Amino acid sequence: MGQHFAPTGTPKLARGVRLRHDEARGQWVLLAPERVLNPDPVAVEILRRVDGERSIAGIVDELAQAFTVERERVEADVDDFLKGLVDKGMVEVSG
Amino acid sequence: MNVATPSLADLAGQAKALVRPKPPAPYGMLAELTHRCPLQCPYCSNPVELDRRNVELDTATWLRVFEEAAKLGVLQVHLSGGEPTARRDLEAMIRHCVEVGLYTNLITAGVGVTAERLQSLADAGVDHVQLSFQGADAAMTAHVSNMKDAFERKLAVAREVRRLGLPLTVNAVVHRANIHQIPDFLELAQRLGARRIEIAHAQYYGWALRNRAALMPTREQVFKALEIVDEARVRLDGILTIDAVVPDYYAKYPKPCMNGWGRQSLNVTPSGKVLPCHAAETIPGLDFWNVAEHSLSEIWLDSPAFNAFRGTDWMPELCQSCERKEKDWGGCRCQAMAIAGDASATDPACHKSPLHAHLLALAEEDAAAGVDQYDYRRFTVPETSQ
Ligand code: SF4
Numbered sequence A: 001m002g003q004h005f006a007p008t009g010t011p012k013l014a015r016g017v018r019l020r021h022d023e024a025r026g027q028w029v030l031l032a033p034e035r036v037l038n039p040d041p042v043a044v045e046i047l048r049r050v051d052g053e054r055s056i057a058g059i060v061d062e063l064a065q066a067f068t069v070e071r072e073r074v075e076a077d078v079d080d081f082l083k084g085l086v087d088k089g090m091v092e093v094s095g
Numbered sequence B: 001m002n003v004a005t006p007s008l009a010d011l012a013g014q015a016k017a018l019v020r021p022k023p024p025a026p027y028g029m030l031a032e033l034t035h036r037c038p039l040q041c042p043y044c045s046n047p048v049e050l051d052r053r054n055v056e057l058d059t060a061t062w063l064r065v066f067e068e069a070a071k072l073g074v075l076q077v078h079l080s081g082g083e084p085t086a087r088r089d090l091e092a093m094i095r096h097c098v099e100v101g102l103y104t105n106l107i108t109a110g111v112g113v114t115a116e117r118l119q120s121l122a123d124a125g126v127d128h129v130q131l132s133f134q135g136a137d138a139a140m141t142a143h144v145s146n147m148k149d150a151f152e153r154k155l156a157v158a159r160e161v162r163r164l165g166l167p168l169t170v171n172a173v174v175h176r177a178n179i180h181q182i183p184d185f186l187e188l189a190q191r192l193g194a195r196r197i198e199i200a201h202a203q204y205y206g207w208a209l210r211n212r213a214a215l216m217p218t219r220e221q222v223f224k225a226l227e228i229v230d231e232a233r234v235r236l237d238g239i240l241t242i243d244a245v246v247p248d249y250y251a252k253y254p255k256p257c258m259n260g261w262g263r264q265s266l267n268v269t270p271s272g273k274v275l276p277c278h279a280a281e282t283i284p285g286l287d288f289w290n291v292a293e294h295s296l297s298e299i300w301l302d303s304p305a306f307n308a309f310r311g312t313d314w315m316p317e318l319c320q321s322c323e324r325k326e327k328d329w330g331g332c333r334c335q336a337m338a339i340a341g342d343a344s345a346t347d348p349a350c351h352k353s354p355l356h357a358h359l360l361a362l363a364e365e366d367a368a369a370g371v372d373q374y375d376y377r378r379f380t381v382p383e384t385s386q
């Protein structure tokens, strides 16, 4: 199970993709061209850290610490999750 | 003296209104900022009676509407028309949408939009641009839009949109004259760097209904088109998202029009009328409220037009007893009106409708008619106040 991205890579939401809290429905939404996605709580925790500043390793560290989960598991989950969004053109990873 | 005593039917109606569950908040709002447009597509979704410039809502009213939309729960606003860039205050609107958290989608025909204008729209914070193509080449685009150099201008706009880093969707309405160009549209979209394409089969209301004999594709064309799109979806997975608006005349089931009347979205016309769908005014007798007199939330919750076909209570027995009633919501009310002459009938596109054979016959007749003259979209009465 290889990683798709280097831990030093920095992910950011693509232009035209926005994460925001939807007050009317009390949930987080990811907005993209003609799409409204409802990320689950884990996805929201990742997405809130996808800011073009934090590296993948940084995000993994934070999540592992915040939720006291094994770092390796978090690493694999984050990598998978980002791959899915990169394939959809919703996230770009640089570096 | 005449004392009004409510009839039993009135009371029953009121009681029903009292127990009517509160409809969920809408996700999207189509803001038709103007009906002015330099093109003349014969299937234009604007009504045959176009709103003139002098009845268009002013900037302040639109800003209020966007604010009310955001409060109501709308997440995405589609800035459309006509040609929305005909409004000089478009940037102000976009900035306001950004401020109140609305995602903005600019729906443009891309003629008369300069690089400077696009830069200023991008600076204002527009999230996504959807650009229409009437043909996949210059000749077809000119023929359908009735403007000679429209194609070149659109290409320039597409390039500029991508240069600015904005996501681009190509929108292609297909019909008898250009349906064979679907592979070319797909190519064009990729060449222009679009991540998404809409292949929308013309929907027959308003202008398109007038032009149906010149637009209706044959059954063979439609099935070929569906095949091509299915194949392309697999081949272009991860490269180009293909969203298709299906051609329902030859289908077995109707489209889930608007995903249900008054369920997910609303449409504000240039003069401020709020409609459940852009063609809703083709249904006579519906009482549409205007943003000049009511808040958007009042209109969404209480206006008679929105409640007329909400949910499933209004449905005829045929749909009531059908397991698909919350899948396709009985199809399209405007099509039921246009074909059955009754907006609360089962959509004749459904194979269970007693009028399905009639609809098919209409389609086949039109497709074979060989008409190739369009009645191009235009303001029907000469402009006076511009
Ligand atoms: S469909 Fe054609 S005529 Fe109608 S608003 Fe769009 S570009 Fe203009």
Ligand code: SF4
Residues within 6 Å of the ligand: B253, B254, B318, B319, B320, B322, B323, B324, B325, B326, B328, B329, B330, B331, B346, B347, B350, B351, B352, B353
């Ligand atoms: S009968 Fe009504 S609900 Fe059933 S498939 Fe046809 S249109 Fe849809």
